[in-house]
Amino acid sequence: MAVEVRMPTILRKYTSGAKAVEGSGSTVREVIEDLDQRHPGVRGAVVTDGGELHRFINMYLNDEDIRFLGSLETPVSDGDVISILPAVAGG
Amino acid sequence: MRADDILGAIGNTPLVGLPTFGPGSDVKILAKLEGHNPTGSMKDRIALRMIQEAEASGALTPNKIVLEPTSGNTGISLSMICRRKGYRLVCVMPDNVSTERIQLLEMFGTEIVHSPAARGSNGAVALAKEMAADTKYFMPYQYGNEANPRAHYDGTAAEIVRDCPEVDVFVAGLGTGGTLMGCGRRIREHNPNAQIVAAEPEYGELVYGLRNLDEGFIPEIIDMTVMTRRIKVGTEDALRRTRQLVEQEGIFAGISSGAALHVAVRVAEKLSKGTIVVLLPDGGWKYLSTGAYGGDFAAAVKRLEGMLWA
The missing domain is CATH 3.40.50.1100 (Rossmann fold)
Incomplete structure (x- = not known):
């Protein structure tokens, strides 16, 4: 499955400045693993050593927060878009 | 009414x-x-509840200055309430909020401390937490104060x-x-x-x-x-x-x-x-x-x- 992954400014140092990169896999975790092959450092920035999504990272699959879907095991389909955003205070 | x-x-x-x-x-x-709501946002509810609970618990006394990190509406609500109740108020906010918000705060007599826009609202929170180490301040702190959800639960x-x-x-x-x-x-x-x-x-x-x-x-x-x-x-x-x-x-x-x-x-x-x-x-x-x-x-x-x- 080919998936577009949109990177926040802070993570573009791993993607040679690219705002969006392509990854493949059948789950969000597999896409991140795949990205890390070509853009080393991406996985470490968004996934903890314990294999969980980093606390201060929000990841969205087509606008839906993956924490309320299946977290990193959420299945992805061809043409999906994953967006990575840092947690920001509001109010 | x-x-x-x-x-x-x-x-x-x-x-x-x-x-x-x-x-x-x-x-x-x-x-x-x-x-x-009186100042035009739902933050009036939580600002009032945070101040009332702090008064009741003794955390907020007339000699204290109220201090809050806010990108706008909470600051406006606290400004109105502090004006009504006679407290001094300091709000910490990023540089990039709309001009009306700043005018509204100043109108109510609130003092504004700017935090760098580049560090966003997270920067305002961090700066307010540093300032709150001084005991002359009382910080309602909407992000961690259970009076905030309680105002919505009860109201x-x-x-x-x-x-x-x-x-x-x-x-x-x-x-x-x-x-x-x-x-x-x-x-x-x-x-x-x-x-x-x-x-x-x-x-x-x-x-x-x-x-x-x-x-x-x-x-x-x-x-x-x-x-x-x-x-x-x-x-x-x-x-x-x-x-x-x-x-x-x-x-x-x-x-x-x-x-x-x-x-x-x-x-x-x-x-x-x-x-x-x-x-x-x-x-x-x-x-x-x-x-x-x-x-x-x-x-x-x-x-x-x-x-x-x-």
Whole structure:
């Protein structure tokens, strides 16, 4: 499955400045693993050593927060878009 | 409605149908108009509750200065309440908030400490926490104060289940999380199958800046298990819905209201039957200088992109 992954400014140092990169896999975790092959450092920035999504990272699959879907095991389909955003205070 | 003073006029806001947004007669969307509070936002509710609880516990005494990190509405509400009650107030906010907000604070006599825009609202929180080490300050701290969700549990949500006992879905923006926590808990007690949906603002890139991910921030009062879904909304969708609210319903609301409505409409499209209550946190007055409500749409989106519009 080919998936577009949109990177926040802070993570573009791993993607040679690219705002969006392509990854493949059948789950969000597999896409991140795949990205890390070509853009080393991406996985470490968004996934903890314990294999969980980093606390201060929000990841969205087509606008839906993956924490309320299946977290990193959420299945992805061809043409999906994953967006990575840092947690920001509001109010 | 008669009240002893302005603080007695907080809450009891209207819940109105949005007939042009319901996809069919079996799916209804109702909007809770929080812009009807005295300073024009739902933050009046939480600011009052935080001050009242602190007075009752003795944490806030007349010799203390109230200090709060806020990107706007909470500061305006605290300003009004502190003016009424006679407290000095200092607000810490990023440089890039709208000019009306600053004018409103100054009008009430509030002192403003600016934190660098590049570090966003997280920077304002960090700076206020440093300042609060000085015991002359009392910091209500909306992000970690349970009086914030309690104001919604006892107020906003009680009004919603009273006025709309058939509520199936509740949608609100996610900022401190106070609205979603307080309303979510009460509405799920009332209807255990209710969906509690968060609308998360997705700002322009400038707002997220280059800050270190380890400096990230999640308000202490947020319990993720209260929510059932979270959907992000970009500036363009938020502004489009904000303009539609005026054009289709005659409702003049702020940009985060458009974001919440966008999520409500998306949820509605997938429902065959049900009632959705969406909370519109403020009126549009404070956003007029951004040109959000008229003129070229794309240009307005571009201007808003760099701001904290929620």
